[in-house]
Amino acid sequence: MNPNFGKVPKYLEKYNKAAEVKQEEVKRRQEEALRCPPGTKLMPEEDRLKTLTDLKENKKTVTEMLNKMPISMKTQAMQRTQKELED
Secondary structure, eight states, X not given: OOTTTTSOOHHHHHHHHHHHHHHHHHHHXXXXXXXXXXXXXXXXXXXXXXXXXXXXXXXXXXXXXXXXXXXXXOSHHHHHXXXXXXX
């Protein structure tokens, strides 16, 4: 009788182990997604830092534009511009 009779072949063990690892990864990602509030997603750290930098630069630009506007807003165009910048 063959000594390997009744044993699971190595290639099937390897395949099953890879499938388990893949399934664990999917489960881990689903758990992470559940921890995020609805309508949001988890961003890679590099993208998050780039977006944060862009937002800070945009805020700085808008703040500078608001500071350059005159204190008294007499024309409707100036009032509209200020409102757009503040929103």
